Amino acid sequence: MSALFNFQSLLTVVLLLICTCAYLRSIAPSLLDRNKSGVMGTFWKCARIGERKSPWVAACCVAMALSILFWS
Template identity: 80%
Template sequence: MSALFNFQSLLTVVLLLICTCAYVRALAPRMLDKNKEGLLGIFWKCARIGERKSPYVALSCIAMAVSILFWS
């Protein structure tokens, strides 16, 4: 089943995208900062969400990991 049709898989993909973009921006900020608009701007926006809402993103990642490990 595709991640688009399964809500839990879609949430997992979105959380992984946010965490990955925030990590890449921490290592190489210029790579994401030059693409603030357009299609590649989605990655910059995900990095900003990961930086500014990091406690909530971390709790969401922990909750998703627990749900995948114990209830899937």
């Protein structure tokens, strides 16, 4: 089943995107900072969400991991 039709899979993909973009920005900030608009700006925005809301993103990652391990 596609991640678009399964809500849990969609949330997993979004969390992975946010975490990956934040990690890439911490390694190479110029890679994401030069594209702040357009389609590539989505990755910059995900990195900003990952940086600013990191406790909430971490809590969501733990909750998603627990739900995948024990309730799927």
